[in-house]
Amino acid sequence: MAVNVASEWLNACSGCEISILNTGEALLDLLPQLNFVHIPALVDHKYYGQTGEGTALEIPEAVVGIVSGGVRNTEHKHVLDEMRKKVKVLIALGSCACYGGIPAQANMFKQEEIFDKVFRGSPSTDPSPNPEHPDVPKWTATCQALDEVTKVDIAIPGCPPHPDWIADALLALLAGKTEWKLPERSVCDTCPVIREKKSGGGPIKRMLANAEFNPEEGLDKMRCLNEQGIFCMGPVTLAGCSGKSGVPRCIQARTPCRGCFGPIRKGAKPMVDMMGALTSVGLDPKTLVDRRAIMNRYIGGHGYLTVIPARPVR
């Protein structure tokens, strides 16, 4: 018997959905077990009835609800609330849903500043008032993770999450389980590079030049990027970006991790922990450029990123 599934995307880019579609043949095996009653990306079920005359937003009942994207406006909140009402198990899919994601970088700015820039402050835009219309939902005060708004049962983080974990979580639900979570390991625990627990010191390097490595050799012959002096979030980031096997995705490109899977455990303080990790290899965290934004790149919800008030004029 197929299980009814409802799916939605809120303040999202659709990368999570593409990640599912990249699953390949495992997807064809999994699909017949899932009956999608609502998924705007793929199926034409409508909120207000199929001929658009309904008055209340309606999502069909389902056992599993999958939501990607965080909450950025009143419409997102409305859809999320309806989803929560209609499903037994709510899955937050991807780092926007779990932590706010990249769009939560906006939490460093006031809404007026952002709207000023977009609608009145660009060289190509005819300066105009902010859009205002019943069908243009108002922004919420901040860009939020789903669990800041409603109860979430299962979190599958990642930007995007790896299809291995999406399939794993769904199969666990199909087998009757109600809980699922990624193992608590760091990216470094799955990274094959050479570590000597010390760096050459000096200011932390930006990616203005490439890392040092021999392209003919594997990653197990490359020195750890933090130890090369290049800032990498691996030590404080949850592992799993390349699925059940394989090396961390960004390291595969010989580029540093930026923390897209979020903190290793709930309640962690990645910024504090990361500063500790840098210090432990002899790097000075104060030399990291754009420190607050870069360390909270994917996790700006939950109050991690806030507007810093302008310094008082003396």
Next chain:
Amino acid sequence: MAKVINIQPITRIEGHAKVAITLDDAGNVADTKVHVQALRGFEKFCEGRPVEEMPRIVCHICGICPWAHHLASSKAGDACFGVTPPPAAVKIRRLMQNIAYIGDRILHFYFLAAPDFVIGPEADYAVRNVVGIIQAAPEIAKQVVKMRQMTANMLEHFAGRAIHPTLSLPGGVSKPMTETDRKEMLPLANELLEFSKFSMKFAKENVFPKYLDAIKTLGVIQVGYLGTVREDGTHDFYDGKLRLMKADGAYDDFTYEQYTDFIGEWVEPWSYQKFPYAKKWGKLNLSLEDPVGVYRTNCLARINVADKMATPLAQAELEEFRAAFGRPAHFTLLYHYARLIELLQCAEQAVELLNDPEITSKDIRVPLTPKAGRGVGCVEAPRGTLIHDYECDDQGLITKVNLIVGTTHNNAAINLSVNQAAKACIQGGKYDQGALNKVEMAIRAYDP
């Protein structure tokens, strides 16, 4: 009694939007609006970020075309730092772009658009979707899934990430391609080329002929086109000059930096999405009878503005297409046809690049020194021209960002096509699911 029909959410597109169709007392279409409901604010929150981090931040604008944003941003960064990436880096960027676009075109044609054509626009929505396609044509669906997985694997194997990549940076790319990488990817690219040829043939024989009437009527508008061409007018996804063509075929060519002379962005109170328009044609007018300033982007626009395609098989298809539909071709549903011509070019180019010995050069990145500057980087995303305009301070930190991205260019045109389709499909208060889905088909053609 006047009433409003809400089509919400618009489905089988990528993003958040709704259509509101207002009917007058006689039940005829009085007004239509496509409301885009999402706004994230990238142009503001990128301020303060290091320029070299931008390609891995702004790729998150779109999870379907992250490579396009990744590369436009890298090019804007190249210009901010005043560097020219080595030839091998450009070849690697182009290769990744082509592979990513192959996956994208296959997805759109078979899984998002095909349900309307293979299952039928009037079919029950419960079967008019990808699952219906898998049941109706299991062998083809299997191939589609396999090909998509192949493109994702190729990107991941080399670049680590298929979605939201980190490979490209101002100055070049983060790693060279080894001979082993090249030899592994080449046969896969050839397989993709074979599948692309099959798709073109399959669509021309089995899909397009049945819908010729729909093609000639649904969502049809006559407006301008924007796309990228090389100096000699050849179609190019990665680099060149911008060409803005009027509905009658006359055009202006301009450099990236000149974009503000030619393109303005209008704001309507009823949508978060702005309405780019061709400034020199006059003030934007969204009337169906007499549109002013409206142009389109994405595949149909590109093959209209280009004098020729960049590869032989795609060129042969373009010639056949032009013989049938002229230049510029205006029928909206021809986007699906144009998309497959481009699919062919992407696959041919991927094979070409993998046969190029220079692609394995170890010279792939110019080291950067921060300095104040401005850079405008453009590429053609699957959905249209991306314009990334950055300014930075002497530390190489972003001070200003202006973005005009793929589907935004099409905002005005999509509104016109919806208006046209609604008027054609809804009269005297009579409409059903099928009619409303046809209105959505006029949107889906743009693959927004």
